[in-house]
Amino acid sequence: MILQHIADGLLSGAIVALGAIGLSFTMKILRFANFSHSELLTWGAYFAVIFFAVAAVIGGGYGTPIAPFSFGWPLLAALLVTAALTSLLAIALHHLVFARLNRMAGHMTMVFASFGVALLLRHLLVLIFGPAPLYYSSALQFAMLLPGGVRVMPDQVFLLGLTVVVVIALHLFLTRSRTGISMRAVAENPDLARVSGVDVGRIVMWVWIIGASCAAVAGVMYGLTVQLRPELGFSLLLPLFAAAILGGAGSLYGAVIGGLAVGLSENLSVMIIPTTYKPAVPFLMILLVLYFRPEGLFGERR
Amino acid sequence: MTAPVLQAEGIVAGYTADLMILHGVSVEVAPGEIVAIIGPNGAGKSTLIKAIAGLVKVSAGRIAIDGRETTGTPAHLLAAAGVAYVPQTDNVFATLSIEENLVLGGVTLPGRQARARIEEALARYPMLAERRRQKAGILSGGQRQMLAIARALMTAPRLILLDEPTAGLSPMAAEELFGLIRGLVGGGAAVLMVEQNARAALRHSDRGYVLAEGVNRIEGASDALLADAEIGAIFLGLRPADSEGLRP
Ligand SMILES: Nc1ncnc2c1ncn2[C@@H]1O[C@H](COP(=O)(O)OP(=O)(O)OP(=O)(O)O)[C@@H](O)[C@H]1O
Ligand SMILES: [Mg+2]
Numbered sequence: 052m053i054l055q056h057i058a059d060g061l062l063s064g065a066i067v068a069l070g071a072i073g074l075s076f077t078m079k080i081l082r083f084a085n086f087s088h089s090e091l092l093t094w095g096a097y098f099a100v101i102f103f104a105v106a107a108v109i110g111g112g113y114g115t116p117i118a119p120f121s122f123g124w125p126l127l128a129a130l131l132v133t134a135a136l137t138s139l140l141a142i143a144l145h146h147l148v149f150a151r152l153n154r155m156a157g158h159m160t161m162v163f164a165s166f167g168v169a170l171l172l173r174h175l176l177v178l179i180f181g182p183a184p185l186y187y188s189s190a191l192q193f194a195m196l197l198p199g200g201v202r203v204m205p206d207q208v209f210l211l212g213l214t215v216v217v218v219i220a221l222h223l224f225l226t227r228s229r230t231g232i233s234m235r236a237v238a239e240n241p242d243l244a245r246v247s248g249v250d251v252g253r254i255v256m257w258v259w260i261i262g263a264s265c266a267a268v269a270g271v272m273y274g275l276t277v278q279l280r281p282e283l284g285f286s287l288l289l290p291l292f293a294a295a296i297l298g299g300a301g302s303l304y305g306a307v308i309g310g311l312a313v314g315l316s317e318n319l320s321v322m323i324i325p326t327t328y329k330p331a332v333p334f335l336m337i338l339l340v341l342y343f344r345p346e347g348l349f350g351e352r353r
Numbered sequence: 354m355t356a357p358v359l360q361a362e363g364i365v366a367g368y369t370a371d372l373m374i375l376h377g378v379s380v381e382v383a384p385g386e387i388v389a390i391i392g393p394n395g396a397g398k399s400t401l402i403k404a405i406a407g408l409v410k411v412s413a414g415r416i417a418i419d420g421r422e423t424t425g426t427p428a429h430l431l432a433a434a435g436v437a438y439v440p441q442t443d444n445v446f447a448t449l450s451i452e453e454n455l456v457l458g459g460v461t462l463p464g465r466q467a468r469a470r471i472e473e474a475l476a477r478y479p480m481l482a483e484r485r486r487q488k489a490g491i492l493s494g495g496q497r498q499m500l501a502i503a504r505a506l507m508t509a510p511r512l513i514l515l516d517e518p519t520a521g522l523s524p525m526a527a528e529e530l531f532g533l534i535r536g537l538v539g540g541g542a543a544v545l546m547v548e549q550n551a552r553a554a555l556r557h558s559d560r561g562y563v564l565a566e567g568v569n570r571i572e573g574a575s576d577a578l579l580a581d582a583e584i585g586a587i588f589l590g591l592r593p594a595d596s597e598g599l600r601p
Pocket of ligand 1: 368369374392393394395396397398399400401441
């Protein structure tokens with residue numbers, strides 16, 4: 052029983068982790084809490100709906116599933132395309148809203164504006180796709196039985212593996228490439244980075260691209276395991292913030308460990324509290340972290 | 354006559370639009386010259402350096418580097434054009450390794466050239482080479498200063514802006530650093546440095562400017578400024594007894 056909760060926790064934690072990476076980076080580098088970040092997950096998931104629809108018209112569609120997964124090669128193409136489209140959306144929002152406010156107003160204004168952006172994005176999806184749930188595929192997937200009587204969906208295991216790949220790729224980017232090292236420099240001291248010759252505007256674009264791409268992947272993978280609704284991202288908002296705050300703003304590993312910790316605590320909590328109180332767990336985690344270690348596990352004390 | 358490396362005329366600048374800190378400051382630095390800016394706390398010395406580096410918006414006046422006007426150029430482009438700046442505080446990336454700090458210094462260079470310069474810098478400062486993979490945050494004050502300067506020199510800059518480079522250093526380490534600064538201008542580069550320790554700064558520079566309340570007060574050859582007892586009394590806070598040796 053407890054093994055099952057741990058497995059479920061890790062699998063749902065992987066989605067939270069991917070979503071929290073972008074939130075954590077924007078919180079650190081753009082210095083505001085972006086409440087519209089969760090909508091990027093939703094938009095990523097719906098961009099994939101469009102991708103599959105277009106793919107169906109030109110042939111191919113959802114593809115032949117590669118056993119034991121519910122999807123075929125087109126899913127990988129869908130992940131790339133939706134990551135690109137979601138990045139464009141994030142960059143557009145940056146130029147239309149956040150960059151302007153950053154020049155004219157304070158960071159609190161940006162936080163409130165992000166609430167507005169979130170509402171707008173969510174209701175645009177309701178307008179376009181309607182409030183009814185959608186599915187990528189009508190194929191039914193059977194759970195795999197692991198040792199210890201643990202049941203997992205193959206798609207979720209794929210997601211866990213994909214998360215590991217994304218984190219390794221990001222680690223190499225942040226430690227080996229000049230752009231990645233510059234990004235960490237901007238996170239610590241933007242002025243010093245500027246006078247060293249770093250184009251901070253270009254780094255900010257990279258932050259949005261990374262954050263939005265991870266969000267899109269998380270959104271599509273979440274959409275694969277549950278149904279697609281315009282509230283998909285919104286329902287993850289609190290877990291995302293809990294993960295980013297627990298990990299510490301700007302920390303890649305913090306976001307990942309934070310995400311897994313949130314997923315695990317949510318799933319283990321149902322052993323001691325009624326399931327209806329499960330959404331309170333991330334909220335409680337935020338309060339505890341802010342009280343005892345405001346900079347998070349891996350954040351720098353300011 | 355060659356153009357000055359830095360020519361700043363009538364600089365008006367401040368951090369907010371309604372409060373100017375500099376009210377028309379002019380400084381000039383010739384190739385091969387070390388120029389000191391001294392003056393009381395809050396005079397606007399750091400602000401002037403930041404305006405030249407492109408970090409503080411210049412509202413009026415003009416700045417030219419090697420005869421080319423650069424007023425209003427973003428800081429990262431100035432860095433690529435040969436302006437290096439070592440701030441008064443937080444002048445290394447504490448969360449980055451020593452090697453990564455040097456990578457940042459060479460971020461405007463082609464990759465291969467940057468890698469070669471990093472190796473040169475590490476060869477020049479064995480203390481940094483020993484700790485190349487460790488975070489710069491572990492370094493002592495003097496070591497940080499050395500890393501900050503090594504980072505700034507990665508581009509082989511034309512103009513080196515130093516804000517209180519000897520702050521927090523022992524008198525011996527300060528003397529050593531001044532020696533190093535003298536070596537920087539050999540190839541025709543120029544140094545503009547701000548110093549708290551006015552006497553030491555004037556002893557190790559060619560010319561000096563005294564800045565107070567955001568305007569130029571006095572300028573001249575450093576040895577003349579040093580010899581002028583009145584300047585010493587009014588602007589440098591020196592008593593005759595201080596006239597030899599470094600202030601603690
Ligand atoms: N980031 C900032 N924002 C607003 N005002 C500032 C900022 N930095 C400095 N000032 C103000 O500008 C004025 C000049 O400061 P500046 O740091 O240029 O002086 P300074 O001559 O370098 O002094 P010190 O010898 O103490 O370093 C001061 O009144 C200071 O309060
Ligand atoms: Mg100063």
